[in-house]
Amino acid sequence: ATMGVLFIKLCKLFLVCLFTGYSAICGRHNCHLCDERSICDCSAEELLQVPNLPMKNILVLNLSFNNIEIVTETDFKVWTELKALSLQNNKIHSIHEKAFRFPKKLEYLDLSYNQLGNLSPSWFNDLVLLQHLNILGNIYRTLGQGFIFQSLGGLKSLKFGNPSFKAISNKDFVGIQKLDDMELHGSHLKEYEKGSFRHIKHISHAILSIHGPFENDGVLIRKMLKDLSNCTTHLELKDIELTLPNSVQSFSEICHAGVKKLTFRNVSLSDEAVDDFITVTINSGLSYLGIEDSRLSGKGAWKKASKIKPALKALKLEAVNIKNLEITNFYAFTSFLDFRNYLHSLKRVTIIDSKVFLIPCLTSQSFQSLEYLDLSGNLLTDYAMKESACHGNGTWKNLQYLNLSKNSLKFLGQLSQLLTNLNKLVSLDISQNTFFDVPESCNWPPNLQYLNLSTSKIQLLTPSIPQSLHILDLSNNDLTVFTVKLPLLKELYVSGNKFMQMPDGRLVPSLEVLSITGNKLNTLNMKNIKAFEKLALLEAGNNKYVCSCEFVPFMQKDITHMVKLNDSRQDYVCDSPSVMKGLLVWDIHHSVFECHMMISLAVMCTGILFVFFIIVILCYKFHVLWYLRMTWAWIQAKRKPTTRVNNIYYDAFISYSERDSEWVENYLVNELESTQPPFRLCLHKRDFLPGKWIMDNIINSIEQSQKTLFVLSKHFVSSEWCRYELDFSHFRLFDENNDTAILILLEPIPKETIPKRFCKLRKLMNSQTYLEWPEDEALQPIFWHNLKLAIKREEFNLR
Numbered sequence: 001a002t003m004g005v006l007f008i009k010l011c012k013l014f015l016v017c018l019f020t021g022y023s024a025i026c027g028r029h030n031c032h033l034c035d036e037r038s039i040c041d042c043s044a045e046e047l048l049q050v051p052n053l054p055m056k057n058i059l060v061l062n063l064s065f066n067n068i069e070i071v072t073e074t075d076f077k078v079w080t081e082l083k084a085l086s087l088q089n090n091k092i093h094s095i096h097e098k099a100f101r102f103p104k105k106l107e108y109l110d111l112s113y114n115q116l117g118n119l120s121p122s123w124f125n126d127l128v129l130l131q132h133l134n135i136l137g138n139i140y141r142t143l144g145q146g147f148i149f150q151s152l153g154g155l156k157s158l159k160f161g162n163p164s165f166k167a168i169s170n171k172d173f174v175g176i177q178k179l180d181d182m183e184l185h186g187s188h189l190k191e192y193e194k195g196s197f198r199h200i201k202h203i204s205h206a207i208l209s210i211h212g213p214f215e216n217d218g219v220l221i222r223k224m225l226k227d228l229s230n231c232t233t234h235l236e237l238k239d240i241e242l243t244l245p246n247s248v249q250s251f252s253e254i255c256h257a258g259v260k261k262l263t264f265r266n267v268s269l270s271d272e273a274v275d276d277f278i279t280v281t282i283n284s285g286l287s288y289l290g291i292e293d294s295r296l297s298g299k300g301a302w303k304k305a306s307k308i309k310p311a312l313k314a315l316k317l318e319a320v321n322i323k324n325l326e327i328t329n330f331y332a333f334t335s336f337l338d339f340r341n342y343l344h345s346l347k348r349v350t351i352i353d354s355k356v357f358l359i360p361c362l363t364s365q366s367f368q369s370l371e372y373l374d375l376s377g378n379l380l381t382d383y384a385m386k387e388s389a390c391h392g393n394g395t396w397k398n399l400q401y402l403n404l405s406k407n408s409l410k411f412l413g414q415l416s417q418l419l420t421n422l423n424k425l426v427s428l429d430i431s432q433n434t435f436f437d438v439p440e441s442c443n444w445p446p447n448l449q450y451l452n453l454s455t456s457k458i459q460l461l462t463p464s465i466p467q468s469l470h471i472l473d474l475s476n477n478d479l480t481v482f483t484v485k486l487p488l489l490k491e492l493y494v495s496g497n498k499f500m501q502m503p504d505g506r507l508v509p510s511l512e513v514l515s516i517t518g519n520k521l522n523t524l525n526m527k528n529i530k531a532f533e534k535l536a537l538l539e540a541g542n543n544k545y546v547c548s549c550e551f552v553p554f555m556q557k558d559i560t561h562m563v564k565l566n567d568s569r570q571d572y573v574c575d576s577p578s579v580m581k582g583l584l585v586w587d588i589h590h591s592v593f594e595c596h597m598m599i600s601l602a603v604m605c606t607g608i609l610f611v612f613f614i615i616v617i618l619c620y621k622f623h624v625l626w627y628l629r630m631t632w633a634w635i636q637a638k639r640k641p642t643t644r645v646n647n648i649y650y651d652a653f654i655s656y657s658e659r660d661s662e663w664v665e666n667y668l669v670n671e672l673e674s675t676q677p678p679f680r681l682c683l684h685k686r687d688f689l690p691g692k693w694i695m696d697n698i699i700n701s702i703e704q705s706q707k708t709l710f711v712l713s714k715h716f717v718s719s720e721w722c723r724y725e726l727d728f729s730h731f732r733l734f735d736e737n738n739d740t741a742i743l744i745l746l747e748p749i750p751k752e753t754i755p756k757r758f759c760k761l762r763k764l765m766n767s768q769t770y771l772e773w774p775e776d777e778a779l780q781p782i783f784w785h786n787l788k789l790a791i792k793r794e795e796f797n798l799r
Helices: 002-020 211-216 218-229 249-254 271-281 337-343 361-365 382-388 412-419 526-530 551-562 597-621 624-639 658-673 694-703 714-718 720-736 759-767 780-791
Strands: 039-041 060-062 084-086 108-110 132-134 157-161 178-185 202-209 232-242 261-270 288-297 319-327 348-352 372-374 401-403 427-429 450-452 471-473 491-493 513-515 537-539 574-576 650-655 705-712 741-745
Touching: 202 218, 211 218, 211 232, 218 232, 218 249, 249 271, 261 271, 271 288, 337 361, 361 382, 382 412, 526 551, 597 624, 650 658, 650 694, 658 705, 658 714, 658 780, 694 705, 705 714, 705 780, 741 780
Parallel strands: 039 060, 060 084, 084 108, 108 132, 132 157, 157 178, 178 202, 202 232, 232 261, 261 288, 288 319, 319 348, 348 372, 372 401, 401 427, 427 450, 450 471, 471 491, 491 513, 513 537, 650 705, 705 741
Antiparallel strands: none
């Protein structure tokens, strides 16, 4: 019993999910594939139902190629601004009657290729703004009980039908005023109620894919064509076979109706059917006949049509458009010589990809009104063109546009000569042939303004290019330079070549548009662009740009003020230097040093000199050189063996100024060396070894002396050599921590005059007694006594 209750609850839950779409219970999927334009593309996401979306103001919603089976009443409730809804290629078999009552602003609705078996007019009651409706490829057999489109008065495009579609009723199209496009797929259509299409006042382009009726029900086809002929301008028939003699008799209904254009697409034709078609429609109002992606099994033996001689004034046909027509025996196909009278009225003839290899001269001469001729994608050769152009005698006198692209032409000079008498020719497309070289001189039509030579393997241009050109397309060749002067040229297309620099703007003074993408340009600059006086649009992406300091700022700041770049910024990518390869030009930021190296070096050198100058001043102010000299002396002294006692040769080294030599020699030396035993004194005049560096003599003498006597005076302080002797003595005081220095003040001098850097000596003068030479002779014996005691040696001394 418990299991039964649980089963019932699960069934109720399933029914709620199935018919209400309650996402909180059923776990409706979310789709976050929306952009800033309010467009959500949730296609091919394997969705089972309409998903939740992150925004409510959606304008376009694509739910195609999912597995949605049911559309409920509330699926589109929140998207009231929706304008386009795509639900094609799902598995939809049920749509709630009021499913589209909330998105009332829908303009585009695609329900094609689902499994809708019944159509309801209630779906469209609120869609008064709907312009495009596609319900192709479902399984409905009719369009419902009628009046299904009654509320869609603004509909512009309608596509309906499927392989199961059987009948069209007189009530089906009530309410539709006019359509730009209508497409019907009814390969198994069995019933058509007369007058059904007449409810639509005007159809610009009607497409019918009704293979079965054309084969089996000529009466039904006549009724449909008769109704459509009265309201349709352009009728297109596709996916049918017109191979039997009577299969085209239905076209007699359009002879005196409003159909002006008739197109066959994916149609099989036979000689008999074509013969009958020409016979039936020769006096119709058709001005355009198109045959595309079709097959012709025949040789052009249209005997009945060839016997008719229509009056020139009766012919209305002006344009024939044949694309990709497969002729089984195309080499055996006959010429149109028997149909020359049919060709007089033609103004536009297009035969593309249909293996045309020759147009006989007599046939060419029949195109008396021809203004546009497109023979691209065929098998025309230079020899065949001689015949087709009647050896250049001015056939096609009214021709203005000629397209011979994608053929087998090789000699440009010969071709130009064949066309030189076409005085009205303004446009010539001979691209995708194989010309290789351009001759030195050519004769061209005098009024030629457009010439397309793209993809022709041209390696060099010559002055033979016509001077009258306004537009020249040389894309996808092997050109490296442009040297032709074309004073009237306004547009030049040279993309896909091998240009390494811009063309000279002086050669094309009237140029307004230049496309030079996909070449080998390495730079653009102001000079290049200014040479083109009237250039307005430039395409120069996908080149080999060197992102130099001149190129990058020009592209980022200047070029947009000179010309409009007509291609994407994503196409301007650096090729070198290697560190920038692959980066967008607009993302490059050079440093000042990279772009202004000389100035940067000058500034840097100036800065270095300035810093050096500051260092010199600081060294002078803070006596750095002195400290360096002292450090060097200290290092040198350290490298020498420690001075031993038995290496001392002097009792005292006397440091004095040369200006005080009289007192030193007459008083000091005389007094000390006359003592018993005499003191051994070292004087620089007497005891320095000749040939040695003075500094070495000073250092050695001080090291070999027990004491150093400094005779201090104003002259001493100003003497450079006395400073050296004082320097090393300072070092010795600092390093050996002894009292080897004896200061004698020959005359009173302020302590401040002693350099401040000699802090040790200044400290000694402040903390220890120094000897001062007395002017009073009575005190001088005491001075000598004290001095001798100061320099008196120990027992182990040299005395």
